[in-house]
Amino acid sequence: MNHDDLAKWSRRAADWARDYHANLRKRPVRPPVTPGQLAARLPGAPPEQPEPMEDIFADFEALVPDATTHWQHPRFFAYFPANAAPASMLAEQLANAIAGQAMLWETAPAANEIETVMIRWLAAALGLPARFAGTIHDSATTATLCAILTMRERALEWRGNRAGLSAAPRIRIYASDQTHSSIDKGIRIAGIGQENLVKIPTRASLAMDTEALDAAIRADRTAGHLPAGVIACAGGTSVGAFDDIAATLEVARSHGLYTHVDAAWAGSAMIAPEFRRLWKGVEGADSIVFNPHKWLGAQFDCAVQFLADPAPQINTLGLRPDYLQSLGQNEITNYNEWTIPLGRRFRALKLWFVLRAYGLEGLRARIRNHVKWAGEAHDAIARLPGFTIVTAPVLSLFTFRYRNSDTATEALLRRINDDGRIYLTQTSHRGKFVIRMQVGQFDCTRADVMSVPEVLTDLTRAG
Ligand SMILES: *Cc1c(COP(=O)(O)O)cnc(C)c1O
Numbered sequence: 334m335n336h337d338d339l340a341k342w343s344r345r346a347a348d349w350a351r352d353y354h355a356n357l358r359k360r361p362v363r364p365p366v367t368p369g370q371l372a373a374r375l376p377g378a379p380p381e382q383p384e385p386m387e388d389i390f391a392d393f394e395a396l397v398p399d400a401t402t403h404w405q406h407p408r409f410f411a412y413f414p415a416n417a418a419p420a421s422m423l424a425e426q427l428a429n430a431i432a433g434q435a436m437l438w439e440t441a442p443a444a445n446e447i448e449t450v451m452i453r454w455l456a457a458a459l460g461l462p463a464r465f466a467g468t469i470h471d472s473a474t475t476a477t478l479c480a481i482l483t484m485r486e487r488a489l490e491w492r493g494n495r496a497g498l499s500a501a502p503r504i505r506i507y508a509s510d511q512t513h514s515s516i517d518k519g520i521r522i523a524g525i526g527q528e529n530l531v532k533i534p535t536r537a538s539l540a541m542d543t544e545a546l547d548a549a550i551r552a553d554r555t556a557g558h559l560p561a562g563v564i565a566c567a568g569g570t571s572v573g574a575f576d577d578i579a580a581t582l583e584v585a586r587s588h589g590l591y592t593h594v595d596a597a598w599a600g601s602a603m604i605a606p607e608f609r610r611l612w613k614g615v616e617g618a619d620s621i622v623f624n625p626h627k628w629l630g631a632q633f634d635c636a637v638q639f640l641a642d643p644a645p646q647i648n649t650l651g652l653r654p655d656y657l658q659s660l661g662q663n664e665i666t667n668y669n670e671w672t673i674p675l676g677r678r679f680r681a682l683k684l685w686f687v688l689r690a691y692g693l694e695g696l697r698a699r700i701r702n703h704v705k706w707a708g709e710a711h712d713a714i715a716r717l718p719g720f721t722i723v724t725a726p727v728l729s730l731f732t733f734r735y736r737n738s739d740t741a742t743e744a745l746l747r748r749i750n751d752d753g754r755i756y757l758t759q760t761s762h763r764g765k766f767v768i769r770m771q772v773g774q775f776d777c778t779r780a781d782v783m784s785v786p787e788v789l790t791d792l793t794r795a796g
Contacts, residue, residue, distance in 0.1 A: 334386060342386060343426070350422070353398065354405065354776075361753025362406045364399055371400040402756070407777040408784060411758040413570065413598045414773035418630030420690035424683035425632055435677040436669040439659040448668060448681035455625070455637055455684070458693055459603040462616050467639040468671040469680045473597035474515035475673055476622035476638040477564070479646055480593035481506065481519040483620070484562030486649040487591050494649065498524050505553045507531045507585075508564040509541035511574035513595060516564055529558075539574035539724075540581075541566070547584045554588075562591040567612045568599025571760040572769070573727030575599075579614025586617065591645070593620040597636070601628035602704070602728050605697045611728075620646070628703075628773050629696060631683045646671055699775065703729045706782040707772040713786035714770075719793060723767045732760065732767040735793070739766040748792050755788050 334342075374396060404415045435441035435448070452467040470476045485504050486493050493501060504525045508516050510532045520530040531549050533541045550560045563585035565576045578594060585592045594615055600623020602608045615621060621639040625631035640646060651670030659665060669675045687696075707729035714733055715722050723732045735742045746759055746768050760769050772782050 338386065342390070345390070349394070357403055357406045358408070358781075360398070360403055360406065362409050362411075362756035363402050363750050363753060365751070365753065366400045371396060405774070405776070406756070407774050407781040408755045409774050409777075410770045410772060410782075410785060411756045412769075413627045413771055414775070415626055415633045416628065416630045416773070416775040417632035418687050418691065418775050420686040421630055421632040421683035424686035428679040428682045431679065433679055435679050436675050437657060437659055437667045438665040439662070441677075441679060444677075444679040444681060445666065445668065447685055449666065451681045451684040451688075452637065452639070454688060456639060458688075459600065459623075460606060460609050461621070461639060465621075465639040465641060466643050467637060468643075468668050469684075470622075470636045470638060470672055471634040471678075472515075473513075473595065473622045473624050473636045474518060476620075476636050477515050477593065477595060478519040478522055479638065479650060479671075479673065480564070480591075480620040480622070481516075481523045481525070481562070483646045483649045484591045484593070485523055485525060487645050488559050488561035491648060493524075502557060502559040503529055503553075505529050505531055505550075505558045505560045506562050506564065507533055507546055507549060507560070507590075509533050509535050509566050509569075509574065509576055511535055511539055511541075511569035511571060511576075512564060512566045513570045513597070515597075516595070535574060538577075539569070539572065541576045543577065543580045543584050546581065547587075550584070550588050550590070560588060560590055562593065565592065565594045565618070567594050567596035567615065568602075568728065568730075570598065572724040572732055572762050572767075573599070573730040575611050575727065577614075578612045579617070582614055582617040591620075592618045593622070594618045596621060596623045598624065598627050598730075599728055600637075601625065601696075602700050604629075604693055605700055608704075608728065625684060625687070628700065630687045630691065630699075630775050631680075635680050635683065640671075643671060700729075700773075702779070703772040703777070703782075706777075706779050707731065707770070709779070710770065710772070710782050710785050713783065714789060717786060717789060717793070720789070723762055723765065729772040730769065732762060732769050734765065734767050742766050742768060745789075745792065749788060752788065752792060755785055757785075 405417055433441045435444035438445045448469055456465045484506060488504060489501055521527060533546045536542050553560050565578050565581045566574055582592050619641050622636060624636045626633040626635040647670050707726050711726050711731050714720050719736050721734050721737060723734055725731055735745045743766055749757055757768050757770055760767055
């Protein structure tokens, strides 16, 4: 295959993509396949001789779509969305065509400078002060790991990077019991240890008890431990919990701790000013992460980390060996020094395309609709016999139970997803099995959202 063939097949792929998206509603959201079924249909070894692209493409069409969970399906209400607006897909194709590597300014000037400008655009779009710098990572997990490593090194005055942790005091990091498992993972990778992630209980509002936070930091200091940072939750994955960001950051600041806000999902909603009360005080954070790949339409992967001051993170992660010097240009931004991998994709291009192709008003209209329709679906489900709402909508996320029973709720969820018209997932809340519903797919309509109470009615009436 050469570049002429690539052009021909790219046109074929573009037509295939259009038909795939046009017909998504006819497909079950989650495919009716069992583990191992697809693998069993592939040869055990790679071919010795080249195969015609016709055959490869035909096998793709025959095997892949029917064994795919369709994240772009308009009736995908599981997890959180991973939206891919068409304009972002186009940008990815162009980034693929260039196939550059954006580790240094010198290796990708356009990617580097568009990234800087997109961070500025997004800070303004979310109502953050213009002083925030930032960078783009693959995932919120990576951004949070960077923030945790920065907390560790800042507290150790960068001794950890030099001497390791064996002689260090116990580093302590604080977060609520509603935070995402990516924080636990980051704590483990950073060598801090799960036992030193102090999970502060939440109040009835699901916000961290800030008095308990203050007491925990004081007790740790007295015990000779080293408090290093606080991670605040702005839209928890389970049921959408929000900490009182202003109060949480205030406690952290009073103890001189570094702060990171995890707004991976909810951050996108902050392009609409009426939702910003949910993370009031966020401008006081040292670091904030949000995933434009979730709710803003930038194809996976794309996680934005804002930094009030990039210096501590660069001091933690930045290395500049001889072979990565840009001769005569020592003052430029080289984003690999802000992130974990050296190699970096040109992710800023899809943000540029999405923000321009839909405009902030177009993106706000979608998110506002999602929140409104989630409220309508919530009201309809609350009225269905046998159903109880467990957590009320936070933005577009709420949870419910059936017959107030773990077994009945779980059995119903299995039937819903085997049925395939819609896709929902579960969590546990205060010890109870609940079904989560979130609305956020880029192309979903009110009718798609209201199909959820219809399917629930159907499946529970049938027995
Ligand atoms: C989705 C999510 C994450 C993890 O995001 P990745 O980009 O997949 O690592 C972290 N925190 C919250 C609140 C999330 O919703």
